[in-house]
Amino acid sequence: MTGVLYGLxxxxxxxxxxxxxxxxxxxxxxxxxxxxxxHGRSNARACAEPYLRDGQxxxxxxxxxxxxxxxxxxxxxxALDDFYTEAAEELAEHLAAGRSVALLAEGDPMFxxxxxxxxxxxxxxxxxxxxxxxxxxxxxxxxxGVPLVEADEVLTVxxxxxxxxxxxxxxxxxxxxxxxxxxxxFPAVDAALRCADRAGTARYVERAxxxxxxxxxxxxxxxDEVPYFSTVLVPGRINAPDHTAGADHRTRGEVVVxxxxxxxxxxxxxxxxxxxxxxxxxxxxxxxxxxxxxxPGQRVHASDNRVEAQRAEHALALAAGGARVAVVSSGDxxxxxxxxxxAEVAADRRxxxxxxxxxxxxxxxxxxxxxxxxxxxxDYAVISLSDYLKPWEVIEQRLRAVAGADLALAVYNPASRxxxxxxxxxxxxxxxxxxxxxxxxxxxxxxxxQETVTVTTLGEFDPEQVDMRSLVIVGxxxxxxxxxxxxxxxxxxxxx
Numbered sequence: 001m002t003g004v005l006y007g008l009x010x011x012x013x014x015x016x017x018x019x020x021x022x023x024x025x026x027x028x029x030x031x032x033x034x035x036x037x038x039h040g041r042s043n044a045r046a047c048a049e050p051y052l053r054d055g056q057x058x059x060x061x062x063x064x065x066x067x068x069x070x071x072x073x074x075x076x077x078x079a080l081d082d083f084y085t086e087a088a089e090e091l092a093e094h095l096a097a098g099r100s101v102a103l104l105a106e107g108d109p110m111f112x113x114x115x116x117x118x119x120x121x122x123x124x125x126x127x128x129x130x131x132x133x134x135x136x137x138x139x140x141x142x143x144x145g146v147p148l149v150e151a152d153e154v155l156t157v158x159x160x161x162x163x164x165x166x167x168x169x170x171x172x173x174x175x176x177x178x179x180x181x182x183x184x185x186f187p188a189v190d191a192a193l194r195c196a197d198r199a200g201t202a203r204y205v206e207r208a209x210x211x212x213x214x215x216x217x218x219x220x221x222x223x224d225e226v227p228y229f230s231t232v233l234v235p236g237r238i239n240a241p242d243h244t245a246g247a248d249h250r251t252r253g254e255v256v257v258x259x260x261x262x263x264x265x266x267x268x269x270x271x272x273x274x275x276x277x278x279x280x281x282x283x284x285x286x287x288x289x290x291x292x293x294x295x296p297g298q299r300v301h302a303s304d305n306r307v308e309a310q311r312a313e314h315a316l317a318l319a320a321g322g323a324r325v326a327v328v329s330s331g332d333x334x335x336x337x338x339x340x341x342x343a344e345v346a347a348d349r350r351x352x353x354x355x356x357x358x359x360x361x362x363x364x365x366x367x368x369x370x371x372x373x374x375x376x377x378x379d380y381a382v383i384s385l386s387d388y389l390k391p392w393e394v395i396e397q398r399l400r401a402v403a404g405a406d407l408a409l410a411v412y413n414p415a416s417r418x419x420x421x422x423x424x425x426x427x428x429x430x431x432x433x434x435x436x437x438x439x440x441x442x443x444x445x446x447x448x449x450q451e452t453v454t455v456t457t458l459g460e461f462d463p464e465q466v467d468m469r470s471l472v473i474v475g476x477x478x479x480x481x482x483x484x485x486x487x488x489x490x491x492x493x494x495x496x
Contacts, residue, residue: 003030003095005126006102007109007119009133010047013210013229017134018047025131026051029102031094033059035087035114037066043229044104057094059101061087061114088121095126106229108133112159112180137178139208140231143215146203146239149176151296153236160185160232167192173270175277175295176236183228190218193232197278201240206230237277237295253319255346255354257339259332259361260291263447267362275359276326283315284328284338292328306388308341315342316351332363336384336412364471365410368443371453373489375441375473380408380492385415385422392422396429403433408479408492411472415463423463423472430474434458439475439490442466455481455490 006025011017018026026032026048036042040060064083065076072079094101109115109130119128137157141148149155153175158167160181171177171192179189193199204221206214207229218232234240256275261267276282282292286302294300301318303311315325329337339358346356369376381402387395402409415423430438436459444452444467454465458474466472479492 001098002126003097003099003101005091005095005118005122005128006100007115007128007130008048008102008104009108009111009113009131010044010104010106011134012107012136012139012208013043013047013213014139015047015050017139017209018051019131019133022048022131022133023051025129026102026104027053028100029056030099031057031059031091031101032104033061033091033101034104035061035063037063042104044106047106048104057099059090059094061090084117084121088118091118092122092125095122105133107135111135134209136180136208136229136231137233140178140203140205140233143205143208143213144203144233144235146233146235146241148178148233148239149236150238152293153238153295155236160189164188164192168196169270171196171198171234172274177232177234179232179234181228182226182230182232184226186221186223186226186230189232190221190223193218193234196274198234202232202234204230204232238297253322253324253354254357255315255319255325255327255342256357256359257327257329257333257342258359259329259334259337259363260288261362261447262331262364262367263445263451265291267367267447269359269361272359272361276328279324279326281315281318281323281325282328283311283318283325285311288328288330291330292326308338309345312338312341312345316345316354316356319354320351329361330364331367332361333358334360335363335365335382336386364412364443364446365473367446368410368441368453368471368473371443371446371451372441372455374491375439375475375479376408376410376492378408378476378478378492378494378496380410380476381405382410382412384412385426386413386419387422392425395422396425399426399429400433403430406476406478408476409474411474413468414470414472415466416468420463423466427458427461427463430458434474435477436460438477439479439481441473441475441490442470443473444470446471455488 008022008025010022034042034045065079070076070079091101103115103118105113105115155176156170156174158170158177158179160179193202199218202218204216204218258272258275276292281299282289283301285305289300289302315327319325327338327342333339383398438458440456440458440461442454442465476492482489
């Protein structure tokens with residue numbers, strides 16, 4: 001009869017955080033094993049020491065390398081793979097002899113632990129039992145005294161060994177974060193936190209739950225003295241120190257105009273999500289503000305679609321009073337959207353001291369084009385058919401110019417419930433110059449579950465298929481539709 005391999009989580013450092021179940025198994029095991037560096041010391045064994053008994057066999061699995069270089073032909077990874085294989089065989093000998101083996105893991109055995117490498121090599125050969133433990137993330141959160149996540153906030157756990165650019169991206173895309181594996185990676189982690197505007201709320205926790213535990217703000221940390229067993233926590237914005245009740249935002253007032261993308265939440269960029277998360281106030285057309293996932297305490301200022309100037313003035317006035325305002329548009333804010341309205345009002349002398357930034361988003365023309373291929377793969381123009389802010393005579397003049405120049409054309413604001421005639425007139429104007437066989441794409445509600453995409457021709461184009469949720473692309477004379485076994489594809493050749 002073979003022995004059982006126990007993967008035991010012994011917690012982050014304090015022996016009192018070892019679970020009752022883990023303590024019982026440690027005391028009963030024939031063999032107690034643990035990983036360690038060349039110095040021979042083991043944090044996991046120190047946690048388990050009060051529960052060891054006389055007569056147990058101890059197996060020390062000593063890493064051949066930790067962070068230093070190696071002359072192994074397979075490099076660092078090859079040296080570790082060979083070590084794990086040899087260590088697994090050493091444990092297998094005890095298991096095959098019928099001895100129970102308690103393999104200690106600091107924190108939790110399935111959470112960035114050395115145990116998992118043994119588990120993957122042995123679980124198919126021997127019975128394995130995994131006993132969870134308190135992770136360093138939980139211990140560090142307890143040490144800070146600040147709730148890490150609340151309500152529907154999302155926690156992301158990041159290894160500090162990630163490239164700095166990837167850390168920045170992930171930090172911008174999450175509510176809360178725990179960054180582990182520090183040591184020599186700390187300078188890059190620190191830089192990423194500052195670039196992502198998360199440094200002010202972050203807390204550094206060293207040796208969580210141990211007697212020598214330390215909790216520091218980032219500015220208090222000496223990068224040359226950061227041990228591997230340390231963690232940086234960034235609490236969710238509900239409880240982050242500079243977002244709690246009474247926080248003073250007066251020195252940070254600004255307006256950030258953001259684009260949510262055409263509809264699918266996956267098309268909202270991480271940078272836009274970050275700006276929405278840190279805003280104190282959300283301003284926009286009600287249909288777009290309804291797309292924003294709000295955090296507690298954020299104020300929403302929703303309005304009708306035809307009050308862009310008033311909306312922009314309200315946003316700037318809020319920022320002048322110290323608010324951090326996100327003005328939301330669908331698609332890209334600079335394409336027939338709120339960036340222009342905010343810029344126009346910001347030119348007023350009253351708002352010369354209010355910072356204004358624009359964060360781009362995916363625009364509807366690119367989204368619709370992507371659904372059929374590359375109809376905008378060569379030169380193209382973008383025109384709004386709305387005559388709310390410009391006369392039809394100007395629109396018609398531009399349509400004739402685009403048709404004469406043989407450009408592909410993306411048509412925004414093509415129709416509404418009360419504005420139907422413009423599409424009929426557009427078709428007539430284009431047919432004066434273009435062939436009836438010119439390719440036309442109608443994309444409606446692209447990026448939503450009501451999405452439809454139609455490929456037709458200018459001669460067959462039916463304006464009744466189009467509403468305000470639609471965008472129309474009219475190809476150039478060279479735009480082609482190819483029917484393929486794998487599906488139809490539309491493209492405008494790059495060469496003339």
